[in-house]
Each structure stands twice: as C-alpha cells, then as structure tokens.
Amino acid sequence: MPIPSASLSASIAPAATAPQLLRNFCIIAHIDHGKSTLADRMLQSTGVVDSRAMRAQYLDRMDIERERGITIKSQAVRMPWQLDETAYALNMIDTPGHVDFTYEVSRSLAACEGAVLLVDAAQGIEAQTLANLYLAMENDLTIIPVLNKIDLPAAQPEKYAEELAKLIGGDPEDCMRVSGKTGVGVEALLDRIVRDIPAPTGDADAPARAMIFDSVYDTYRGVVTYVRVVDGQLSPREKIVMMSTRATHELLEIGVSAPEPTPTKGLGVGEVGYLITGVKDVRQSRVGDTVTNAHKPAEQDLGGYSFPKPMVFSGLYPIDGSDYPVLRDALDKLKLNDAALNYEPETSAALGFGFRCGFLGLLHLEIVRERLEREFNLDLISTAPNVIYEVTMEDGTEHVVTNPSEYPAGKINEVREPVVRCTILTPSEFVGTIMELCQTRRGVLLGMDYLSEERVEMRYTLPMAEIVFDFFDALKSRTRGYASLDYERTGDQVADLVKVDILLQGENVDAFSSIQHKDKAYAYGVMMAGKLRELIPRQQFEVPIQAAVGSRIIARETIRAIRKDVLAKCYGGDISRKRKLLEKQKEGKKRMKTIGRVEVPQEAFIAALSSDAPTGKDAKDAKK
C-alpha cells in the first residue's frame, strides 16, 4: 500500500520530518496539457482528498481559473507517499503556467529540487513550457519527463518522447507515460519522484531563512504567505522579519496545506507551508523575499528577489462615469492580492475619469479586467495597451512615457522602447509565414532549431510594442492555432517612433493617440480614421477626422452632415410611440461623450479601441 500507515506517518509529521524524507517538486506544463487533472489524481492517489470530496481541478480556487483551465495563483500541497517501507512527505508546488508570471514561476522553481515536465502526448511541448523548462534547468532541478493523455487516440508518445529526450538529454525510454484522466501511471510517477528527486538540504541550526514563493490575500485570514524553509526553523508566535523591507510581523499561524490549511508546530529545513501574520496587503509579504527570525536574524537573504515591474500599460475607464468610485474600490481590493498590479488616477478628455494601470503582460491585463467586470459588476473601456518609452529631449531632459497622450512635444533627441526575446514553437510548414509576420513587426531572427523533423523553435528579438497589440492573434491565425509563443523582456533599443494623434473636428482625442514606428504611422492613421468614420454617427455638421503627427496631417476622412432625422408621420395619433422613440434616443445621448461639439457614442470608443483587441490567451475567446 503506497499510502503510509498511521505508525509510519509519525516520521513525516510537519515540523518533525527529516529533510531526507521530503521531496519538493513542481509540475511544468502548458495550458490544457492536463496539469490540474494530474494534480487532482495525485491528491486522490495519496489519500489526501477522497474521491467523494474531489472537485475537478481542486487546486484552482478561482472561477476564472477553473473556466479558463489555467492556474493563476499557486499553492503547495503536502502529500504522504510510501516507498519500500519508508514514508515520505511530498510537497507539490503549483506553478503559474503563463509567460506574464515568469517571475512567480522562477520563485516556485526555486522552492523545488525537481520538476515534472508534463507534455500532452498528442501535442508535444509548447513554447511557454520550453521557456519554463529552461528556467528549471538553469535552477539545476531534476527533470522527470512525463507524457500525459496517453489514453487519447491522437496520442503519439513515441514521437514526443524522442522530442523530450532531445531537449533534456537522456533516453526516450526514461519518459513516463500517464493519463491524469484514467489514473494510469500516476502511482509509478509518485514512486519516481521519491527515487529521482533529491531531498532538500539545509542547516537546521543556522538562523531561519525561508523563501516566499507565493502570497495570497484571503478575506478572512488576511495575507497567506507560502514559504519554503531553507535553513533553521519557523515556529508559531515568534517574530519574523521580511528581509527586503525589514518589516517585522508576528507569526499568528503556521501550517501546511493538506490541501486544506492545517496549523502545525512549525516548519523545519526543506519544508513547505504557509504563514499568517495578519497583514492585509500582499505587498507586505512579497514573492521572492526571505523570511527570517527577528531575534536571531540571518545575515544574508536567499537572493533572487526582485520587484515586479509592469511592462504593459492601459487606461481603464468605467463606461458609466458614476462608477468611478466603484472602480477605485475594486482596484484597491484586487491590489491586496496582486503585488504586480499598479495604477494611478488618470483623466481623459474623451473617456472621463479612470486609471492608468500597469500590468506584467497581456494575460495579466485580461485577468484584471475580467475580474473587475465579473466580481465588481463593472462595464469598462480599456485603451489600447502600450509599453513604456523613455524619451530624451535635445536639451537633455528625460521623460518616461506610460501613456501616449503624455508623449512630450518639442525636439526629441532619442526614444527608447523595450524589446523582448520571443520563442516561437511551430510546425515547420509555418516557418515562412511566421518570418513574414515577424518581419512586419520589426523582428530580428536570432536563430532557428529543429526539435524534430516537423517542429521548429524560432527565436526572435521584437519590439515589445509590436507584440502587445494583436501579435498573438495574428500568429495563431496564420498557423491555424498550432504555433505557441513565449517572450521575455531583454532590454531596450533606440527606435524611430512618432506619436500619431487623432483629431475630431480639430480636437485631439487623447484616447486614440498612439506611439507608432515612423513607417507605420500612416497605416495607423488611415486605419483609425476609417474606423471612426464608420463608428461615429453623422452629426448636424460635417465632421473631419484627421490623423496627425505633430502638426502634419497624414490621413483624413469626413463624416458628412446628417440631413434628416425627423420622423415625418405620427401614425394616426400614435404619439406615444414617437415620444418613446425620442425618450430612448435621449437615454442614448446620455451615454455619449462630447468631444468639441461632436457626440461620440461609448460603443464607438469600445469598438475603435478593442477591435484589434490585445490578447494573451487562445484565439478562440479573443473577440468579445
């Protein structure tokens, strides 16, 4: 029986488990490759959750996560497992699966000695998984390659085992085959984890050092901080210090997830668990920080801590202006649980009061926006996302531009834009079309490798601005959904950029201003002016729409004046109908923004800003 008996279990009690009986691992997988299902199956096999209490994808707590089948916030679960008459405690650390959360992934990996590389046996490895695999290999983690969904008729385990062997070295035979759905191979995998993954090592007598790899806000408990103890011991009621901020907190509770939170007498070397200190904001307990004991503090932190830096900015505005306070409160609440989210009030002449928000990336933006709409019942307009530009003027003054409308006027010496290193995995037949796409996005090919005869890894440097708009959609549609993408910020470059303004009857519409490469400014201007001509209803006067770079008009469209709006007839005295029509129009006008004298319906803003909607997720739900 692989589940340890009560007597054996005594040796793996929390705070009393010898490091050699611990195994800390994570699962690296792409969205849809079945990580959550496999995790569920492990919980069942180890007896941690009985099948009656089993809820599909037990570990993903939030609705959005469950619906999208992706994991945003990770947790750690402690599972007992017996091999050869010895009981072990396995800590499964769940990792976020998306590129926007690379930093969180890196911290999760740092809490482990090994990783299960989980790949769909019908699809093969995807770009993001590859990126995380490289990250795990850099962290010297022991990799256990596993092909999942071997029950599927389309599974090609031999082919993808070859591919994995080529990537991580070793024999294709070493690649395990499981089905999270049926449970085949899961027990063998648990055995393999115990055998292959090294036990943690640390100094039990040294001052306590624990690394925070996740931090979650809970309405009832405040912030729940997940840590991996490296040295020493953490115990209830003692005072701890966050080494980056020197902030002191009292440990109100310490425990392990099994998977429900279970208080313990402490956590020792190599152990993984949670801390509760009563703080209310995840910023006070940041991922990557080192926790130590206040009375006997460590001298050196564990390293690797960095401050989450927003890379993509977008303005969020309530469609109904009176919802502004609701939006503010909602952001304040989300912030408690999202250390990477930052925002500040912003006013747009076109959109009214809102917030300029910084995000880790596009998925992060989408998730925040969706949570605001769903959990706080808000209708929002989000402006086209943009990156940060550093502008140096001829007189040497420097500006950091997070909003195109703040782009400085005057003589500019140099503009720097962020660049990313993209990894694209694709079936080889699409190499040509992807090169074409990257070329139009100012991409530079760094290299290309064949993973197998049919699959190619392409590496590009691209300006980040070129991928925040619709790159992922374009990539998916050109490759029938087969290509996958991963990117990481690598630095910045000087670029020939200009700000394109859109003017409505001579008035600048700030929400439509955009920073574009000089060669693309004209196309943007023509596109936006044309779009607005279709979207803005005719007014009582002619409305010119212009696109301008500085004072130079680069494109122009005209909305002709409306000549007739009156209903000639009142249907033999059916005046109620006519009046109700006017009342309805009046309601509609309330939802219009007036720019100069031009009445622009909210729908026009939404359509103009979102038709090339950014998206960091699968194309299937990209269009709203």
Next chain:
Amino acid sequence: MSPQLPDGEVAPDDGTLPASALEGAAERDLGVYLHVPFCRVRCGYCDFNTYTASELGGGTSQATYAADALAEIAFGAEVLRRSGLPERQVSTVFVGGGTPTLLPVADLAAMVDGVRETWGIAPGAEITTEANPDSVTPESLAALVAAGFTRVSFGVQSVVPHVLATLDRTHDPRRVPDVVRWAREAGLAVSVDLIYGTPGESLADWRASLEAALALEPDHVSAYALTVEPGTALHRRVRSGELPAPTGDDEAAKYELADEILGRELGWYEISNWARTPADRCRHNLAYWRGADWWGVGPGAHSHVGGVRWWNVKHPRAYAGRLAAGQSPAQGREILDGDARRLERVMLGTRLADGFPTAGLDPRAVSTLIADELVTFRPGTITLTRRGRLLADTVVHRLT
C-alpha cells in the same frame, strides 16, 4: 396606426378617465377619428391596422363594422360624461383607414350621424374622409357631401407607374384628375396624399408627382417619407436586397424639392403638410399637434383626452367582442407625467409653422438653434427653418 401598440398600463374595463383629464377640458377642442380597418388588397409598405376580406376570416365583417363603431361612439360619449368631462360638440371628424371608401357611403354616413347624435357636431365642423382614387364615383362623392362630409383626402402617393407598382397601389394615376374634379364639383375640399422615398423612385419621378399634384390645384397636400416598417412585405424585399433601402439623404433632397415645388402655390404649416390658405389647413391634423382631445374609434385606434393616451385592441373581432360585452375596447393606456407632457408639447408644437413659444425654453439652447440655422426667431416664438424641419428630432433634443 402601427400594428405595434405601445407599452402602457392596463386600461380600466369601463373606460373611466382619471380626474387629471378634466383639467382645462372646456378650452380644448374635441375631435373624433373613425378608423376603417379594411382594404381590398394590402399594400406592401403598409403596416397600418387594416385587413383584407380573406385575412379577416369569419366572425366579423365589413357589413357589420359600422354597427361596432356606433357602439364605441355611444360608449365613448358615456365615458366622457361619467368621467365628469364637460359637454363639448365635436369640431373635427376624420375617417381614416384602411380604405374608408371601401365601405358603402351609407355606412360612413351612419357613423357620422352617430357622432352627431351622441356628441353633437359643431357648426362649420371639418369632416374628412380618406379615399382611394379608384374607390369613388361622382355619385359616391355627392353622397358623402349629403352625409355632411366637407373634405376628402385622396391617397395619390405618386403618379409614376413603377413607383406605384413598388407600393402595390392598384389605382390608375390617369384617373386622378377626374376624381379630384368630381370631388370639387360635389363641393368637397380636396387634399392629396403623396409618399416620397419609395425604393427606386428617382428625384425626377418625385418631381413629376409633385408637379402633377400641384396641377390638380388641391387645397391641401400631405407628403410623407416612406417608412419601411418591420413586418411588411416591403421590409422583407429591402432586407433581402431586392430593393434598395431608403436613405435619409435621398429623403432630405426630396423633402426640399417638395417644399420648393409645393411652396409655389401652397404654404407649409406642419412639417409634412401644405395648405393653399390658412383656412385650408387640416384642423383635425392640427388638433393632434396642439394637444387637443380626440376619441379614436375602431380597432387599434389611438385616443387622447387631457394627458391620457389610450389605444384599442387591434383585431376587429376582439374589438367587436369587447364592445358587445359592454367593455372598453382599450387595450392599454398611459397617463402622461410632467416630463412626458413637456416632451410631447415640444415634439408636437415645434412641427407647426405658426411657431413655438420660447417662454420656458433654455435660452442657450434657443440661441444655438438660431446660430445653427435650425430655427428662425420672432419675438416670443421660434419656427423651424427648412433644414430645421428635416432635423426636427435634433431640435427637440436640444430643447428638452
């Protein structure tokens, strides 16, 4: 009447009006609208409440319709009396449809007599019927005069065969000058109804219709833009792409042409109506725009008394059944609140050439309207310019 009745509250079975309807009633004119819900064929553009013999089926018929209408006339007089409204003679009667002249003249006469006997008809009252040019004769027109009719409104719509064909109008346009002459000889004032903006109608087609209408030397012309109503055959043909959709620009050009050509001999007094002299204006029509009281008799007919608007059930059979049971035929009603009354007053009153009083209007809105050349200003009143008439909804929005 549109087949889509408005949403409103349930009207009481006995038709009693609230006390609010009494206020100022003695100063308001009372009119009667008599709806005749029958046509020989249904025109493709028409969504009015009308039925062909075959659509109607059994249970009710053109033959018994006058009796149903008389029952509502009697019911209406009783309701007004019971609700405490003052005795008022009727100053206008308008028979519309459908095709009123599809009924025997004797039926139309009986309905007018019913109004006379129950409410009383004021001396010099205007009594109008709509008529299709192909459903009248010199004799029937003379009989209308004998019954008390003073005015006839001919549904000419267009003189261009292909336009008439698109509208499913079956009359021969060459007959129109004759029927107008007969009407005049019989002693009736003559109005001509025109429709513009029919799919496929050119500006030249419309000009031809206007010139032909003017050549008839009518006392009055109504010109309405064709509305493609959902649920009509025309709507289906436009939606399928068989016919082009009317455009606002085309309608505007045609309205301007109408005002130019008709204006040579007639003067506009309401957005869609032109009269030879002020005395030739349709008083019944004006009553709608001025917020007067009127009782609409017939299936689907709308009524208004002192800020209460109601509408009858649509189907002739349901209508007859309600009256037979001694119930009000009203399907629903609304009692206008202050905001609705204000909006209606502006929406209706600004349509008239006599001008709208500026008292109580936002002076800034008025000055922008003047600057935008949507209205002209005379001390105390504003009047829509030609451009303003076409953009009357904008004007209403700015003023309310």
